[in-house]
Amino acid sequence: MEIAPLREADLDAFVAELWLPAKREMAASMTGYDLDERDGVRETGRSHYRARLDDDETVTYLGREDGxxxxxxxxxxxxxxxxxxxxHECHVSDLYVTPEIRRRGAGRALLDAAEEWGRxxxxAHLDLNVDADNEAAVSLYEAAGLTAERYQMQKSLD
Structure with a gap:
């Protein structure tokens, strides 16, 4: 797998092929979160990541396989x-791999790229949040040497 930083030329494909599917999957698995699929959501994603391109304190790496x-x-x-x-801490805010290539090392390679960027x-640390019931992700992160240091607790206010 090839790993390279997100570039301006990649924004449209990144948002459509990775970012939106990742957010849809996240919304489907999280109680109380509904994805706002209003008009302009793609532009919202492009705008957010375009701003990150010029920010030296953030990075987004893309993984490609056969292009x-x-x-x-x-x-x-x-x-x-x-x-x-x-x-300084390196906080991984998002990690997503398309379903068809999961459990083939892509997630670990992307996590390693973020770790090297932070190093x-x-x-001093790399940290991230993961849903407690996402066993595949927890397994990946534990195999990469991450350990649970805190618990995030939540209560609905509805």
Missing amino acids: DLVGYVSAELRAPAPIFEAI LRDC
């Missing part, structure tokens, strides 16, 4: 509250 887009990972630099020691920016 086809098959996955992506997005990461950003984060710092703790100013009262704590000034360290080159002197990050």
Whole structure:
């Protein structure tokens, strides 16, 4: 699999082939989240990722297999509250692999690319959030050396 940073020329295909399918899958698996498929949602995605292209504190890598887009990972630099020691963390905000190539190493390769990006920016940690019932993703992340450090707890206010 080829991994390369997202470029302006990739935006339309990225949004249509990876970002929207990833968000649709996420919305289908998360209680209380409905995807807003209004007109302009593609432009919203393009605009968001276009802005990230010029931001040195974020990265999006695309995975390609035989020229086809098959996955992506997005990461950003984060710092703790100013009262704590000034360290950087590499936060993976999105990782998605198309269903037809899952469990063939693409997710790990994309995660490794984000980890290397964070390492080159002197990050002390890599972190991410994962749904507790997403066993495949939890397995991938544990195999990559991530451990659960906190629990995110939620309560509906409806």
